[in-house]
Amino acid sequence: RVSRTADDELPEGACVTIEPGVYVPEQNYGVRIEDIVVLRADGSENLTRSPKELMML
Numbered sequence: 001r002v003s004r005t006a007d008d009e010l011p012e013g014a015c016v017t018i019e020p021g022v023y024v025p026e027q028n029y030g031v032r033i034e035d036i037v038v039l040r041a042d043g044s045e046n047l048t049r050s051p052k053e054l055m056m057l
Contacts, residue, residue, distance in 0.1 A: 014039045015047075 002008075002016065010016065015038050023030035035048040 010039055012039055012041050 002010065015036055018035045018037060019032055021030060021032035033052070035046050037044050037046050037048075
């Protein structure tokens with residue numbers, strides 16, 4: 001498990017997901033956006049290309 005207190009290091013080339021979520025229990029509604037990120041020697045690269053802008057329908 002990756003956390004601030006873990007001593008383990010992830011190797012270059014490892015892929016992780018970032019999954020923030022918003023939930024509204026009163027309306028029985030929730031949404032989670034998942035980004036897949038690959039770790040590089042000089043940082044990270046987001047592999048997810050889907051738009052993040054709010055689309056009003």
